[in-house]
Each structure stands twice: as structure tokens, then as C-alpha cells.
Amino acid sequence: MRILIIEDEITLNRTLQEGLTDFGYQVDTAENYKDAEYFIDIRNYDLVLTDWMLPDGDGIELCKIVKNRSSRTAVVIISARDDKESEIEALKSGADDFIKKPFDFDILLARIEARLRFGGTNVIEIDDLVINPDEEKIEYAGEEIELKGKPFEVLTHLARHRDQIVSKEQLLDAIWEEPELVTPNVIEVAINQIRQKMDKPLNISTIETIRRRGYRFCYPNAAEDTKLK
Template structure:
């Protein structure tokens, strides 16, 4: 599970990142809205922790709407030192899924995150007869399960989540590999080839097209020719 921490308090963001990493969550930290938008453009997040400092206007919660618009299945938990009931109401009405007050009880935070991820909206992708279930790493086409696991599955899923968009090799590396700087772009070509060999050819469909010099695009499953 991947979590984006939007918190301009460096000490707090470091503490949250360390806590979540210890519990096997993959974390990115954004200290500004600009940084957050960059991460949200290249990666899929299951949950966003949004810091809302005292003294900042309610309009700063508008970012929640932007997150939900582009990734409606992503849960958002607002964390804030604000104690008044009105602030919690503002956050929830702005689209937040939960509101947690500082100082944060680590056990409560972890339980709240587990609850949102467990009961949050499904990430299952359904396009006609093709079903991709990221949580179970399962693909079903016309009722039959397709054997595609690991990085090829993650590449297919990422492209499917960004259907009709061109995604570059660099974006795929950043989104999927833990340390993208340590691998070469050739691993993307290998993953794409695995998808075509294990899925497209046997099923006589096309799921991914290569856009020369730009990257790859998930295209609607269709019969070849």
C-alpha cells in the first residue's frame, strides 16, 4: 500500500514516514502542494495524509477535491492541531474521509489508516470483459484467470489506471520501482513484452500500444486485426 504524506512540518513528516515504513507502507513526502501534485501525477496512492496547520484558511482544503477528482478511490485523512468542531466539519465537507487531531496517537492513526484501506472504495478495474484486481494481483478475461504477476502486472495496472494517457518509461519506473535510479529503462520493455506474450497473444487482444519516443498507452481491449 502506498501513502502520500502532505505535511510542511519536516519533523512531523519524518516521524510519520518512519512510523508507516516500519509497518510496511510505501511512503512519499510532499512539503508543498506543488510537490504533492507531482507525486499524484506519476503514482497511484491508496491514501493521502494531509496536514492542515492552524492559521491557514479553509481554502487550503481545496486540494482534497483535486485529489478526489483525479483519483476518486484514494482516501484522504486530514491531520491537524485544530481543536474546534467547525474545522473537522469543514475538512469532512471538503471531501476528507477522516479527521485526526494532533498530537497524534500512533496506534490510533495506524488503526484509522487500516480501516480506510480496508473499507475504502475498491480499486478493481473493469473494462468490458477485462477485470484487473490490484489488491489480489489477479486478472480475469471472459471469466478466465490470466497468469501475470510481479512487475508486469504492476505495469499493466498502472497503465490501466491511466487509461488513454501516454505514460513514459521514466514515469513507470518512478511509479513502480522502489529505487528507480538503480534499474535501467529496459526493465519496462521486458515487462511490456511479458504482458504481450502471456496475455495479449494467447487471448488475441491488444491492451498496450507503444507510442514512439513517448512511452506506452493502455488501449481498450480489442481483437487484433
């Protein structure tokens, strides 16, 4: 499970990061609106924990961005505001929970776990193609496809961002835990495995290469004028 923490109070940010990491969560952190937007754009999160008031923006607006991108991602707003009207406003904006500062970490953890238990489906369905990230399983027209590990994660990430061109750097940052320790050619290897193990046997095309820009998920309709194999 991956969580994004957005909190400009550095001590609290680090405390939350360390605490959630200790409980086995993968955690990214941001201290402002701009950095949070960057993470939300390149990665898929199970839950976003954001402060309401940020130095350069509003956590409520971030909540709307997250929900527009993926309705299944839970959003928890934390805030020093303690009035009923603020809690109602946060929940009506799309937040799944509202927690007032200061709070007990154990209670916060329990509420995060509760939200994650009731999250929506993570399955991606596009025509005859079904990608199930939770079970690391792919089906095409009812037939299961053997694609695991990083190639599976690359395909899943591109499918989730199928309206975008995703660069090699963005893929590395989104999927590899320490992207600085690997070379960009690992992306080419993963893409090649997708094409060899899935596209060719099924006679379909799932990923197009956009010269000098990156990759785009193209199933079921490939843009032939921009596609280079």
C-alpha cells in the same frame, strides 16, 4: 499498502514516515502542494495523509484531486485548526477523516488502519477485462490470464491511467522501489511480456507505444494512428 504523507513541518513529516514504515507501509513524502501533485499523478495510493495548510497550497484542494482520480483512496486531513466548522468543511470536501494537531501517533495509526479496512474496491473492470491488483489476478471473458510480477504492475498502472500517456521514467518511479538502480529497458521487457502472454493469445491490444513519449493503455479501442508495435 502505499501511503502519501504531505506535511511541511519537516520533523513531523519524518516522524510519520518512520513510524508508518515501521508498521510495514510503503511511504512517500511531500513537503508542499506541488510535490504532492507530482506523486498523486504518477502513483496510486491506498491513503493520503495531508496537512490542511501547505506553503504553496491547500490540503483540501489536494483531497478533491485525489478523490477525482480514485474515489477508493482514503484521505485523512490533519490540521492545527480545532474548531467544529473546519472539521465539517474537511469532511464535506471529501476527506474520510479529520485529525487535530497535536495528536498521538498510536491513535493516528489506529484511525489509518480503520480507514484502510473500509476502503473501496481496487478492481479495474473494462469490458471483458478484469484486473484485480489485490489478488494479482487478471481475467478476460471469464478466463484467468497468467501475468505476474512487474508486467502485471505495469499493466495495472497503465490501466489506472488509461486516459494518459505514461513515460518510461514515470513507470519506473511508480513501480520500482529504487528506479535509479534499474535501466529503462526493463519497461520494454515488461511490455513485451504483456503482449506475448496476454495480447497475442487473446487477440487483443492493451498497450500502445507512443513514439518518444511513452505508453498508453488502449483496450478496447487502440488509436491506430499513434500505435507502433
